[in-house]
Amino acid sequence: MAFEVHQRVLFRHCDPAGIVFYPRYFEMINDALESFFDQAIGAPWDQMHQNAGVPTAEISARFTAPSRQGDELTMRLEVNRVGRSSMDYTMGASAAGELRFEAKGTMVFVNHAGKSTPWPDKMRAKLQEQKELAA
Amino acid sequence: MAFEVHQRVLFRHCDPAGIVFYPRYFEMINDALESFFDQAIGAPWDQMHQNAGVPTAEISARFTAPSRQGDELTMRLEVNRVGRSSMDYTMGASAAGELRFEAKGTMVFVNHAGKSTPWPDKMRAKLQEQKELAA
Amino acid sequence: MAFEVHQRVLFRHCDPAGIVFYPRYFEMINDALESFFDQAIGAPWDQMHQNAGVPTAEISARFTAPSRQGDELTMRLEVNRVGRSSMDYTMGASAAGELRFEAKGTMVFVNHAGKSTPWPDKMRAKLQEQKELAA
Amino acid sequence: MAFEVHQRVLFRHCDPAGIVFYPRYFEMINDALESFFDQAIGAPWDQMHQNAGVPTAEISARFTAPSRQGDELTMRLEVNRVGRSSMDYTMGASAAGELRFEAKGTMVFVNHAGKSTPWPDKMRAKLQEQKELAA
Numbered sequence: 001m002a003f004e005v006h007q008r009v010l011f012r013h014c015d016p017a018g019i020v021f022y023p024r025y026f027e028m029i030n031d032a033l034e035s036f037f038d039q040a041i042g043a044p045w046d047q048m049h050q051n052a053g054v055p056t057a058e059i060s061a062r063f064t065a066p067s068r069q070g071d072e073l074t075m076r077l078e079v080n081r082v083g084r085s086s087m088d089y090t091m092g093a094s095a096a097g098e099l100r101f102e103a104k105g106t107m108v109f110v111n112h113a114g115k116s117t118p119w120p121d122k123m124r125a126k127l128q129e130q131k132e133l134a135a
Numbered sequence: 136m137a138f139e140v141h142q143r144v145l146f147r148h149c150d151p152a153g154i155v156f157y158p159r160y161f162e163m164i165n166d167a168l169e170s171f172f173d174q175a176i177g178a179p180w181d182q183m184h185q186n187a188g189v190p191t192a193e194i195s196a197r198f199t200a201p202s203r204q205g206d207e208l209t210m211r212l213e214v215n216r217v218g219r220s221s222m223d224y225t226m227g228a229s230a231a232g233e234l235r236f237e238a239k240g241t242m243v244f245v246n247h248a249g250k251s252t253p254w255p256d257k258m259r260a261k262l263q264e265q266k267e268l269a270a
Numbered sequence: 271m272a273f274e275v276h277q278r279v280l281f282r283h284c285d286p287a288g289i290v291f292y293p294r295y296f297e298m299i300n301d302a303l304e305s306f307f308d309q310a311i312g313a314p315w316d317q318m319h320q321n322a323g324v325p326t327a328e329i330s331a332r333f334t335a336p337s338r339q340g341d342e343l344t345m346r347l348e349v350n351r352v353g354r355s356s357m358d359y360t361m362g363a364s365a366a367g368e369l370r371f372e373a374k375g376t377m378v379f380v381n382h383a384g385k386s387t388p389w390p391d392k393m394r395a396k397l398q399e400q401k402e403l404a405a
Numbered sequence: 406m407a408f409e410v411h412q413r414v415l416f417r418h419c420d421p422a423g424i425v426f427y428p429r430y431f432e433m434i435n436d437a438l439e440s441f442f443d444q445a446i447g448a449p450w451d452q453m454h455q456n457a458g459v460p461t462a463e464i465s466a467r468f469t470a471p472s473r474q475g476d477e478l479t480m481r482l483e484v485n486r487v488g489r490s491s492m493d494y495t496m497g498a499s500a501a502g503e504l505r506f507e508a509k510g511t512m513v514f515v516n517h518a519g520k521s522t523p524w525p526d527k528m529r530a531k532l533q534e535q536k537e538l539a540a
Contacts, residue, residue: 010301010304011300011301011304011315011316011420011421011426012297012300012301012420012426012428014420014421015416015417015419015420015421016416016419016420016421016423016474017188017190017249018421019190019249021165021416021417022161022165022190022191022194023158023159023161023162023165023417024158026157026158026161027158027282030156030157030158030281030282031280031281031282034280034281044340045281045339045340046281046338046339046340047340053152055152055154055157055198055201056157056198057197057198058195058196058197058198059157059195059196060193060194060195060196061193061194061195062192062193063190063191063192063193066190066249068316069315069316069421070314070315070316070317114152114154114201145436145439146285146286146291146435146436146439146450146451147285147291147293147432147435147436149285149286150281150282150284150285150286151281151284151285151286151288151339153286156281156282158282162417165416165417166415166416166417169415169416179475180416180474180475181416181473181474181475182475203451204286204450204451205449205450205451205452287458287460287519289460289519291435292431292435292460292461292464293428293429293431293432293435294428296427296428296431297428300426300427300428323422325422325424325427325468325471326427326468327467327468328465328466328467328468329427329465329466330463330464330465330466331463331464331465332462332463333460333461333462333463336460336519384422384424384471
């Protein structure tokens with residue numbers, strides 16, 4: 001099964017129209033990826049960021065239905081491709097059985113100088129494992 | 136000439152790696168669109184949001200080079216398509232002659248119930264005008 | 271025992287110095303109060319905000335030690351005073367046995383027009399109960 | 406005259422009640438202090454943060470009237486005390502002749518290790534000058 005996180009929609013996520021302000025969705029996506037690297041890949045982001053990182057190179061999102069305060073989002077992460085020093089993922093967020101948004105992104109593994117660098121073997125193996133779980 | 140806004144990269148935009156945290160770019164994009172509707176389209180967002188709005192249906196971005204605190208971004212907005220009740224735009228942000236990110240988005244005009252609705256004639260004319268300026 | 275929430279320090283909370291950017295602490299405080307009203311007072315904030323709210327009238331905070339990504343904060347909320355239409359609280363946040371910040375705030379119960387209004391009896395009783403738990 | 410910045414209330418600052426979400430005010434306060442150090446003290450924050458910084462040790466705010474999208478805030482900064490390695494300020498924000506909030510804070514000058522350190526003479530002289538302007 002693909003990696004999942006749960007995120008309640010909070011007051012601070014919502015705009016004057018009473019729905020999630022979409023830059024807050026990108027914060028949620030980042031939080032979910034932080035959990036993913038910590039829990040599924042065994043590479044806690046805070047340790048990683050001392051001398052390496054996984055910046056986002058590209059991201060796209062379609063917002064298919066609005067979310068409101070109190071909604072319980074299930075965010076499901078699928079690894080779609082594991083490259084030499086990058087990976088592609090899809091993240092879908094649903095509440096009450098309805099898709100709220102779907103995002104696709106590419107993250108790159110970089111060293112402390114911000115240069116792309118091959119995934120360490122251990123991380124690549126775990127990412128590959130997640131890719132198979134998602135398939 | 137296409138519509139432009141200037142945005143200095145501030146401390147609050149930056150992450151522990153010292154570069155802009157990308158969800159903050161989406162906040163900047165939203166701020167720029169707010170200025171655009173206010174100044175170029177003559178539809179101040181705060182008045183519009185009483186009984187109408189322009190939610191983002193889709194957005195994608197490529198982050199081509201990092202930005203740091205103190206950088207002066209020029210964000211250039213091009214209207215690419217004006218539909219019955221939607222519009223497509225491209226927003227490019229540069230500093231020191233270097234492209235930092237390029238985003239493409241689709242916004243939809245909705246009524247107070249959140250249903251898509253044809254652009255009012257005046258707004259459509261102004262959007263069309265912007266499209267020609269950008270071409 | 272006083273009401274507690276747990277909050278992990280995430281990448282998005284941290285600034286270029288690698289420590290929590292203090293406006294993010296105020297977001298955490300707001301999230302904790304949202305949980306408190308939902309879980310301890312039985313007044314889910316999202317329902318309440320349809321026709322009432324609890325804006326913050328005053329808040330102060332002392333930041334006693336920095337927090338870093340990965341730190342697990344325990345935020346403890348004590349109700350100190352329950353007025354006719356307001357309440358005072360103290361919120362202390364600790365990690366690894368060290369106080370990171372202490373905040374004191376005053377919230378006011380308001381109606382849909384934003385005017386201060388007496389607490390409904392049920393809410394006042396629950397707030398009073400929390401005050402005694404904290405004493 | 407005291408140092409002033411102008412800040413328009415934007416969509417992203419506002420909550421489901423249509424008014425500024427108060428953690429956003431603290432972001433505005435930080436932005437204003439960043440401008441202050443850059444323009445009035447001649448110590449651009451981005452350069453300073455390489456090997457020194459001015460973290461906030463304490464802050465308090467009273468929110469006296471709500472602000473809405475489109476409001477033009479004038480934020481006025483007064484330096485009240487210049488210590489060996491700290492300074493106290495008051496920041497008042499008004500729109501349309503009405504006070505919206507007033508904040509008081511203490512900032513500390515620290516070295517790259519986060520330890521409080523005496524202000525460099527040049528900075529202290531400038532801060533002192535600002536204190537006199539505000540008196």
